[in-house]
Amino acid sequence: MAATVDDAIARYLDHLTVERGSAANTIASYTRDLRRYEVFLTGRGITSMSAVTEADVRDFLVALRRGDPDSGVRGLADSSVARTLVAARGFHKFCAAEGMTETDVAHAVSPPKPARRLPKALPVDDVVKILDAAGIGDGPRSLRDRALVELLYSCGARISEVTSLDIDDLDLEHRAVVLRGKGGKERIVPVGGPAIDAVNAYLVRGRPALIKKFTPAVFLNVRGGRLSRQSAWQVLVDAAERAGVDKEVSPHTLRHSFATHLLDGGADVRVVQELLGHSSVTTTQVYTLVTVNTMREVYATAHPRAR
Known part of the structure; x- marks a missing residue:
């Protein structure tokens, strides 16, 4: 039967x-x-x-x-x-x-191809507002929050890559950081001047006040432990609210913005691929569509014979 x-x-x-x-x-x-x-x-x-x-x-x-x-x-x-x-x-x-059927009738059935969703990048002005609003003040948490957000945007890092940073991963003298991406794959990413300044300020005046016992973690919570992804996410959301940026903002928004701004500035897509830690350039190329769309909008509004 x-x-x-x-x-x-x-x-x-x-x-x-x-x-x-x-x-x-x-x-x-x-x-x-x-x-x-x-x-x-x-x-x-x-x-x-x-x-x-x-x-x-x-x-x-x-x-x-x-x-x-x-x-x-x-x-x-x-x-x-x-x-x-x-x-x-x-x-x-x-x-x-198991012999319950003669053939695998689902073998040739493929899943639907998901619609290609373009990442939503923020304008540079909005990113600057968020950075300026992060960590207002000179207390330990304020210094930490400013360093965190500056590093997220400066490196185009995933939130998990920043919260998992250890002190030994920082090379502030050479303005670089070691990030561990998916599958534990490491990459070295340069860090911009403002982010270096913010991290230095946090390490000198902020982290010592937060640390309770030895830990290699760079970013600490108020109990002295490693800052969680959820808490780091909230730091960014709070900064965006204070900055008056009403668009949806997440750590990945900064990552998208990082990639888009680099490409807008003339960076080679393969260099951006390495900075983001993408295993395939195809993943990175979606950001080129964002810049093409931006160019179309500028052309449509600025060129006298665009219509």
Whole structure:
């Protein structure tokens, strides 16, 4: 007797839990996605795994994206659809390997390509306002906050790269810093004069007042421990509010702005790639689209024969 969809899902989830040792969050996510898939198949009158076809898998993805307007159910974002497909493909691959189906009907089904979203860079004037508003005053926390935000923009660093900095990662004499990116990959990035001044001021007058016991961490919280990503994020958000910048601002906004401003200034895209720590120049090239769009806007408003 052919396996039912319900039994097959139960066996696959048990496989993930017992044999693969998947995390609880992963199991919960797969359970949610596969039960949604089961409801879809049941609605088509399909209860046996042998009856599922590649067309059913593809139609399931379409249904996820479309939603159910009559019931007020909104369609899922492409990223969520892609995540659900990962669960469905893993499920069907398992079923084929276990002999519950003759073939893997989901093997040739690809996730939807996400829409290309251009990073939102801030104008230079807005960045300067944020930098000026960060760490107003001369107290230890103010000195820390100014150094943190200056370093984020000066290096185009990810928030995790800055909060994980240790003292030995700083080479202030040669105006450089060692950043550890994704996968622990290290890169050396130059640091601008204002950021060097801010970091020096913090190390001399701010950090000694925050430190409680020995720690190699550069940026400390009020308890003397390493500053968390969440706290560092809040430092930037607070600075943007004080500066009166009403656009959405995050650490990645400064990273986008760093890259865009360099390219606007004539920097080579491969140099920017190295500074950002991108493994592929293709990832960096999205920033060139930002500058092209900016040029189009300037041309459209400034050239007498643009229209």
